[in-house]
Amino acid sequence: MDDFTVITKLPGRLVKFSSPEEVINLSSANFSDALRFAQEYAENGGYVVSILNYQLGEYLVNQADGSNLGTLLFYKTCSKPAIRPCSDFAVTGIRLSQSRSDYCNALAEIKAELEAGRTYQVNYTTSVDFNFFGCPLAFFIHSLKTQPTAYNTIIKLQDRYIISATPELFFCAEGRSIYSRPMKGTCRLEQGEDFLRNDEKNVAENVMIVDLLRNDLNRICDNVHVPELLEVEEYKSLYQMTSKICGTLREKSFLKIIEALFPCGSITGAPKKSTMDIIRRVESSSRGLYTGSIGLNSKDRMLHAIAIRTVEIENGKARMGAGSGITVCSEPAEEYEETLLKTKFIEAGSEFRVFESILWDSKKREFARLNEHLERIMKSLGFFKIPCSREALRERLLSALGFSSDKRVRLSVNSRGKIAVESFPLIPWKQGWIGLRQVPSRPKAFTMHKTSRRLNLDLKNFTEHILHTSSGELLEGSISNLFLRFADRCITPPAESGLLPGVERAAFIRENNVLVRRLYLQDLLKADAIVFTNSVRGCIELKLPECIEKRSCVLQTPSQ
Incomplete structure (x- = not known):
């Protein structure tokens, strides 16, 4: 993605904004003029994407520091984005920034207030930190499938990515009509929607925030009313309770709407000002964008969502805020579990594993090249910052000893450091095409390490697939490394080309007359033979003229 590119949802479709005409970073010095200009720009047919930090609320409500309030992006047109399925990302090391005891101590302070x-309710938040590898756009595409909401958005701001799967509407204004839909009240799916609808604590949270937002809307609206109260919505991992508050704007003014409503009461608590004072004192770090808003202004509508379930990624480090509403009925342990529940979407449907496939030699009663496999998986675990020791891996493997026949053994470690060992029948090389x-092109994190993000190709009727780039550079086989034999010299592509350097490849290079250099499709026509190496299946050499004559294998490009 190019800098300052935005992909977001409009009703029924995704839209892309790129190459903004103007970018305004908001501060107290330009805030009012910038919002007036944003309204004028949108009313003249343009589009304005707004990224408003929670700090803007501190400035508006408490006259706090007026720097770093947010960013406005101005676009003339939008287009349809080209989106393709992709899994080239991984998250590891997910952890709350607070320990359970620190969290409970903070809640004790809040309960005293x-x-x-x-205060009657405090929306207390903490943050979730994790490591991010690969393509942020792939993470966004994945979230469209696993966490579809009305407001899925990705924004690239130079080196920083914002990926939001927020389900919560801040406000929508069309003409003089405006409504807000605060989300307050959460439970696990297994608890059932009736539990949420009848739970005293969750109902009290929602009703208090409805009252707060009615008061906020009354500052700029007539005819404020609540047509929907305590509605329950189902998401992938939880139920949430929402209500809808409507009003008629006295004046269509983006600036006045933000001044009256920001920050949304659902993410502060009630009453707003005194509760924000408590939040500032009790929370251990600045919220940043979290619980601010992400919005789009166009000619006919202003649509702004609360920035919850929103991940910010920069230089391989990722952070997401998570919180819950605290009332006198709250139990700290339950609130902590609710906060953890709200982080589940980060890994939903995308479990990541580092693994090795190792040969169990039943005659020798040992794992072939075990030290080399352990060395390679430890390098991968270090790269992905997954906690696990070499001793733990060896012990787990040795506990699986006792196979009576040769096996392919899969040693894997997930993103949280959990080890698994599985065994499969040994399938030898077969003759085929x-x-x-x-x-x-893929991130090197997923080509140079053996992970669950490896390409999976069907080998039915094929001995192997030779993978190559769009420029015709040869890489490797789908389950093997590739060598071409020219007379008495073998040549193999370098790891830097974007391939997984296998254990058997290293052994073959040590034991044979091998040159490492780049290879291309045309080199296949000049080679005497193809050699594939795999640490479980061993090596297979196919002499090209003989293979073609006997039709035991044919060079063929399968249909995509």
Whole structure:
């Protein structure tokens, strides 16, 4: 993605904004003029994407620091984005920034404020930190499938990516009509929607925030009413309770709407000002964009969503805020679990594993080249910052000893460091066709390490597929490394070309007269033979003239 590109949802479709005419970073010095200009720009047919940080609320409500309030992006047109399925990303090391004890201590402070009557509800938040590898756009595409909401958005701001799967509407204004749909009240799917609808604590949270937003809307609206109260919505991992508050704007003014409503009461608590004072004192770090808003202004509509379930990625580090509403009825342990529940979408449907396939030699009663396999998987675990020790891996493998026949053994570690060992029947090389497969360019994290993000190609009727780039550079086989034999010299592509350097490849290079250099499709026509190496199946050499004459293998490009 290019800098300042936005992909977001409009009703029924995805739209892309790129190459903004103007970018305005908001501060106290330009805030009012910038919002007036944004309204004028949109009313003249343009589009304005707004990224408003929670700090803007501190500035509006408490006259706090007026820097780093947010960003406005101005676009003349939009287009339809080209979206293709992709899994080239991984997340590891997911952790809350607070320990359970620190979290419970903060809630004890909040409960003292509640009991003293200085607040009725506090939306307390913490953050989730994790490591991110690969393509942020792939993470966004994945979230469209696993966490579809009305407001899925990805924004690239130079080195920073914002990926939001927020389900919560802040406000929608069309003409003089405006409505807000705060989301307050959460439970697990197994608890059932009736539990949420009848739970005293969750109902109290929602009703208090409805009252707060009615008061906020009354500052700029007539005819404020609540047509929908305590509605339950189902998502992939939980139920959420929402209500809808409507009004008629006295004046269609983007600036006045933000001044009256920001930050949304559903992410502060009630009453807003005194509760924000408590939040500033109790929370351990700045919220940043989290609980601010992401919006789109066009000629006919202003649509802004609350920035929850929103991940920010920069230089391989990712952060997401998570929180819950605290009332006098709240139990700290339950609130902590609710906060953890809201982080589940990060990994939903995308479990990531680093693995090795190792040969169990039943005659020798040992794992072939075990030290080399352990060395390689430890390098991968270090790269992906997954906690696991070499000793733990060896012990787990040795506990699986006792196979009576040769096996392919899969040693894997998930993103949280959990080890698994599985065994499969040993399938030898078979005679068949050799397929040629062009593969897209991929992050090296997923080509140079053996992970669950490896390409999976069907070998039915094929001995192997030879993978190559769009420029015709040869890489490897789908389950093997590739060598071409020219007389008494073998040549293999370098790892830097974007391939997985296998354990058997290293052994073959040590034991044979091998040159490492780049190879291309035309080199296949000059080679005497093809050699594939695989640490479980061993090596197979196919002499090209004989193979073609006997039709035991045919160079063929299978249909894509």
